[in-house]
Amino acid sequence: MKKVKTIDLRVSIAGLELKNPVIAASGTFGYGAEYSGLAEPGDFGAIITKTVTLEPRPGNRPPRICETSCGMLNSIGLANVGFAVFREDKLPALIKKNTVIIANIAGNTIEEYVELAARLNKISDIPALELNISCPNVKLGGIAFGTDPASAAALTKAVRRAYKKTLIVKLSPNVSDIAGIARAVESSGADALSLINTLYGMAVDIKKQRPVLGNITGGLSGPAIKPVALYNLYKVHHSVKIPLIGLGGIMDHRDALEFMITGAAAVQIGTANFVNPSAVKDILSGLAGYCRENDITRIKNLTGILKC
Amino acid sequence: MKKVKTIDLRVSIAGLELKNPVIAASGTFGYGAEYSGLAEPGDFGAIITKTVTLEPRPGNRPPRICETSCGMLNSIGLANVGFAVFREDKLPALIKKNTVIIANIAGNTIEEYVELAARLNKISDIPALELNISCPNVKLGGIAFGTDPASAAALTKAVRRAYKKTLIVKLSPNVSDIAGIARAVESSGADALSLINTLYGMAVDIKKQRPVLGNITGGLSGPAIKPVALYNLYKVHHSVKIPLIGLGGIMDHRDALEFMITGAAAVQIGTANFVNPSAVKDILSGLAGYCRENDITRIKNLTGILKC
Amino acid sequence: MMKKILQIKNAPILFHRKVSSCARHISLSLPAIAGTAEPGQFLHLRISSGSPSPLLRRPFSINDVQGDRVSILYEVKGAGTKLLSKMLPGETLDVIGPLGMGFDIDPQKREHLLVAGGMGLAPMGLLARSLKGMKLKPELLYGCRSSAELVKPGITGCQISSEDGSCGKKGLVTSLLLDRLRICRDPAVYACGPWPMLKAVAGICHKNNIPCQVSLESFMACGVGACQGCVVKNSDGNYVSVCDKGPVFNSRQIDWDQDCVI
């Protein structure tokens, strides 16, 4: 019998040490407790909590989700309990789990982002922050922070000043030049980047002659967007030096491998949690198997080995 | 027995009269003869020929296509016979078919586009031109004409001067603000817009640890991109007054209806031709059936009836 | 009580048959779920494991539990249920369940009226069984479009209505309910069916001050309250997730003026 080699699954993202490279994507794993019995926060290298805003938000009118070919649209609308409830009600239970907690935040103004970052800076159980920059910048007339390099840079700089731990910026793919945004954010002090957030999308109910979603448009996720996510990762990997966390349509370990090989230091899974709550476990064992077959002892050595 | 009503399938796009609203998308129906026995150019309201450039182009190294979840990537690379062969060898046969011919052109410089447009202006059998503006503008250091409103406008203006018939500009979805590009192109003299071209994408072969495509990256098409196409159509429909031709992932008449209801005066089918060469016929009969059920006598009355 | 939700990746199909022109009954071997399932809870099925399409799970009420077997009753609506209808005994399904909050039974009530419209019959099997287990007498009022769509309910004490009069009383199930309420002393109503029917049933109950529970539908992704995708508006104007706060709600908790979300 062949001896089964143990694979070192640990990865480090700008100093943030994760026991494995599979992270729960914001908005798809709630606050960690919902999947009880199906998947545990402790299964993941890290959990990124649902985007939290200063004040609670009710979210968009339903219907909020709809299936498309190999994908889904959502228009949850950043529905969340607000920072106070997040901190008092949601966080205590999650902290007890054996995982790294990354808080994802959003605001309508730079000030709101900075305020949230400053508060999170003081919460020792949360070692990292993911900035959701896909929100409309109300002061700039609703242009998303994430679509303009200058806004993205200004936002990152301001948050950087208020936040001393690991700062991750999550990029939107709905831009002409994601590499430009990535460089702007990198030079403004981001420690790492997550990419990608959802693509803008829409679906029409031809019987009702109305948009399917109550909010008309939504964000596309799932296997349909994987090629776009890989493309963006590839572009950004060649444009910045900070570590990258890849996501978009990862359903199994083969998908995860495509991202790691292309340049991701870790991956996030979003929609996959809905489809298969044990995706995290399946992916981790698949990754270990691949490493064994390919004589790779440390999973971190997979990052960016793409031959072109 | 109910009398079966005939539906008027004719549509008019900025004066270009089509017998029906289903158009073959550039690059997916060759020069019209390839599908002989499976689908005829005469089945379509119009045929848009493969992008032609001044000189022949060999195209990218293989593999050039790869399937993704509900989509496909292609990196054909505008392989084409060049304008001279297009005109002498390909056009004569197509002209004899009972359909409207729209020539799709691309160039590396504005001058190349203008030269092609001027030559096409003199070919009376081709009543319309579709500008593929997804090509890199070599003079602007490789930024695609289609990703920058100013370049797109300059290109459209220049071609408009040289071309007196129906001028359609085909928009790329790989931009931060497609509505801005659309407005720039409209005010520069475009008669109509086609949208969308493919999304940038990539796939990785995890066994070879190499990109699947010889060209590394490619364009994503098929059902996976339909929600993105509809979103872009919706945005542009609210931003310009000129007629819109919708495409991206249309496989059946239900998909076509989503586009028409959202605001398309006509639709193009691309990838669907590969999957089901009789898609055009199936879509037309499905559209007629829908019109009958919904008491619509003229298909053009469907355009933009979306209730929000 | 802590709900125990499980993912069973390979639940074998025991039988699968057509039970009306549009409905099918499928029975799964699910010992781990059979023991804890409550009436009104649902299963979240992954219909084509290994394929990215259909992508999301599909929710189905638990129709009945017998020993280790859990069954559902469903109608072919779109791609997912069409694929499901082709599956054969011996094949397996990936199941998450039991999910959601089911019906609350108040044993003090004298009459227990189960009001089902069309596929709204689905949860009534297990509900009737539970009532009987508590020595209470379920009465089913079941409306369908026509005799062709009628599914044999397998519940004693059943009144039927059909829209075309081809079976039972001609008309809507609400008229059966109104008739029955006239002679009820202290009823409780449990309803499942299309939104307009539920709205009508809720209206009747509110007017007559009768406790009414409704099982709602919504598009679902996670099924466990994590994504906030399946919300409806409650009577306070807040959004509540159907998958974990429901699918069964007290009818007074719901804002019946909102558009149906399906």
Next chain:
Amino acid sequence: MMKKILQIKNAPILFHRKVSSCARHISLSLPAIAGTAEPGQFLHLRISSGSPSPLLRRPFSINDVQGDRVSILYEVKGAGTKLLSKMLPGETLDVIGPLGMGFDIDPQKREHLLVAGGMGLAPMGLLARSLKGMKLKPELLYGCRSSAELVKPGITGCQISSEDGSCGKKGLVTSLLLDRLRICRDPAVYACGPWPMLKAVAGICHKNNIPCQVSLESFMACGVGACQGCVVKNSDGNYVSVCDKGPVFNSRQIDWDQDCVI
């Protein structure tokens, strides 16, 4: 001659069986295609009509034609062939064909050597049949990995090699070819199999100045020469589409130094 290509949306599956540890044989009722199919041509199958996944058609060589029946021989590789393997007689497939340029038979040649590696056996059935129809004698040299993967070729005059020696001669099919060529007088070679094998066979034939035709594989979209997606580089350095200029090429037309495109 104008090729007559048809789309048959509902070709019934007549039988479908496993013929080795990895190969299956499927026979379709295709009267309109059976009449014109030539050896080396292929069918383009839509494996799941109505579902967007798998999206593209899959190309398979015509294995044989008998009366109205056209059969293919295939191996489960990925999602598409896995789905195909689950289809039952009576179900239908959406077929386009016959496609491509097949093998050219030169009746002047004395020996006709059919060299097949693994699933490269597929087109040899009809090729052998055609040769016999022209009163020529096909000789099959067939290499596989092991006896488990051996498909009974159903062609008289067959030599077998296996990589592990579990059936026939141990080694590669090229060694069978070299042996055979030693005693050939005026042979023609027809080869189908993996790229490295074809490259080796072509090399041997070029060295010995023997005419050799190879059937190539490539990812395909349209299958009819419209998309330019399936190209390989020819010996002039130009790209040629495999679906309509091939899949069978004169081995001298191909640039054997390019990377295999599959």
